[in-house]
Amino acid sequence: xxxxxxxxxxxxxxxxxxxxxxxxxxxxxxxxxxxxxxxxxxxxxxxxxxxxxxxxxxxxxxxxxxx
Amino acid sequence: xxxxxxxxxxxxxxxxxxxxxxxxxxxxxxxxxxxxxxxxxxxxxxxxxxxxxxxxxxxxxxxxxxxxxxxxxxxxxxxxxxxxxxxxxxxxxxxxxxxxxxxxxxxxxxxxxxxxxxxxxxxxxxxxxxxxxxxxxxxxxxxxxxxxxxxxxxxxxxxxxxxxxxxxxxxxxxxxxxxxxxxxxxxxxxxxxxxxxxxxxxxxxxxxxxxxxxxxxxxxxxxxxxxxxxxxxx
Numbered sequence: 001x002x003x004x005x006x007x008x009x010x011x012x013x014x015x016x017x018x019x020x021x022x023x024x025x026x027x028x029x030x031x032x033x034x035x036x037x038x039x040x041x042x043x044x045x046x047x048x049x050x051x052x053x054x055x056x057x058x059x060x061x062x063x064x065x066x067x
Numbered sequence: 068x069x070x071x072x073x074x075x076x077x078x079x080x081x082x083x084x085x086x087x088x089x090x091x092x093x094x095x096x097x098x099x100x101x102x103x104x105x106x107x108x109x110x111x112x113x114x115x116x117x118x119x120x121x122x123x124x125x126x127x128x129x130x131x132x133x134x135x136x137x138x139x140x141x142x143x144x145x146x147x148x149x150x151x152x153x154x155x156x157x158x159x160x161x162x163x164x165x166x167x168x169x170x171x172x173x174x175x176x177x178x179x180x181x182x183x184x185x186x187x188x189x190x191x192x193x194x195x196x197x198x199x200x201x202x203x204x205x206x207x208x209x210x211x212x213x214x215x216x217x218x219x220x221x222x223x224x225x226x227x228x229x230x231x232x233x234x235x236x237x238x239x240x241x242x243x244x245x246x247x248x249x250x251x252x253x254x255x256x257x258x259x260x261x262x263x264x265x266x267x268x269x270x271x272x273x274x275x276x277x278x279x280x281x282x283x284x285x286x287x288x289x290x291x292x293x294x295x296x297x298x299x300x301x
Contacts, residue, residue, distance in 0.1 A: 011180060011182075011256060011287070011289075012289065013118065014256070015178060015180070015258065015289055016121060016122065016125060017118075017121060018251070019125070019178070019292060019295045019296070020121045020124055020125050020142070020143045020295065021116065021121065021142070021143050021144075022142075023140075023142065023260075023295035023296045023298065023299065024140045024141050024142035024143070024295045024298050024299070025075070025139050025140065025141050025142065025164065025167060025298040025299060026141075026142050026145070026299070027072060027075075027141060027145055027156045027157060027160060027164075028145045028147070028156060
């Protein structure tokens with residue numbers, strides 16, 4: 001992983017995702033969250049971020065292909 | 068229609084008018100086994116992650132934390148078949164939830180982010196993977212492994228800096244900090260969550276400013292947030 005500093009926007013987004021996806025009380029027996037068809041259970045933040053970006057790119061391409 | 072859960076609280080503060088959650092659904096409060104849950108309608112019990120939904124979830128918890136007693140934020144994605152199922156699930160964990168609500172009462176979460184780290188000495192152990200060998204042509208595989216080795220050293224340096232910062236923060240603000248979690252690392256930064264009394268927030272921020280000016284640690288403080296990191300079973 002690169003040691004370059006990430007800008008404030010990326011830092012806040014990274015922190016937000018870490019906080020909200022990985023912390024907090026769990027009431028349900030299990031939590032399944034997914035991006036499209038990809039289950040994200042027990043994947044780390046880096047993978048989550050990558051998966052979200054990948055899913056968004058794929059969606060963008062699908063939309064562009066339809067237009 | 069499913070019910071999406073944002074947070075649980077011990078007081079019955081009304082949901083502010085015009086507060087919308089996931090997918091723009093209005094947030095409402097329901098009585099839940101002696102506690103109060105902030106929820107909204109959801110299309111299904113499985114919620115896909117999008118940045119917008121994560122932001123919406125956090126915004127509801129932020130609104131909840133700004134009113135009355137500190138709520139217990141719920142992890143993203145917990146949706147139940149209906150209000151009754153939500154109440155039943157909360158009731159089944161009521162004792163544990165009450166304990167956790169008591170633990171975070173009157174507090175907010177601050178997150179101290181440590182970027183960079185101590186400078187990594189650019190020294191190479193002879194024969195180590197990150198030591199260049201002028202006599203050998205370097206292929207892409209070797210270059211890749213060398214980058215990994217350098218990144219590994221940088222990660223370690225950053226984590227050491229984070230631990231230094233964590234101890235410095237604890238020493239500087241011991242009386243203001245209710246609880247603290249270990250350092251974690253992601254995407255080139257290390258950070259640690261701190262549970263701070265709401266009435267001591269300004270003092271805490273002043274203590275952080277003192278650390279910034281007195282020590283060579285590059286840190287940022289994010290927050291206040293609902294106490295996500297202190298809402299779990301730990």
